[in-house]
Amino acid sequence: MRTRYLVALCTLGLTGGLSGPVFAASDVLTYDGNGDGTITRAEFQALQKDSFKALDTDGNDFVTVAEVQALPASDGRNVTGKRLLARDGNGDGMVSEAEFLSQAPGFDRADRNNDGVLAGNELARVNKFLAKGSF
Incomplete structure (x- = not known):
């Protein structure tokens, strides 16, 4: 279930835009x-690192399009793969953790009031998205 939640955050753009259910916890405060x-x-970066680990199903420290497309609810339209490859900075067809994290503007997008923390409505917005499961 945690996996679905993490990919949901990726889809939301909080971790940079992957889609396909992977991680589900009760809410973002799991990382508080x-x-x-x-x-x-x-704390958000810890979530992003866990997201990468969840996507790296073969444990080789790289995420490939094939790994993401093999997720249980992949949308089948290759949107997930295209978004993943957008993070492939060196063009080798794989995304390393460093590439994944360097192109993950999620915290800044979620921190609507720019106070350096996610709280209140910001957390509610993230959790509402996750509850919909609209990946």
Whole structure:
């Protein structure tokens, strides 16, 4: 279930735009390491790293289009693969964790008031998207 949640965040653009269900937790606050009810950039980056690990199904430290398309609810339109390849900075057909994280503007997109944390309506927006499961 966690996998569905992570890819949902990717789809939302919070982690940079992949689609296909992969991760489902009850909410983003799963990553609230200090328990303050907000998500900091560092906590969000932990979510992004877990997202990459969930997508890297063969554990070789790279994500390929084939891995993403093999996800249980891949949309079959190759949207997922195209979005993944957009992160392939060196053009080798695979996305490393560094490439994945360097092109993941999700925190900035989610932090609507630019205060450096995700809280309140920002978290509610993310959780609402995840509840829809509209990948």
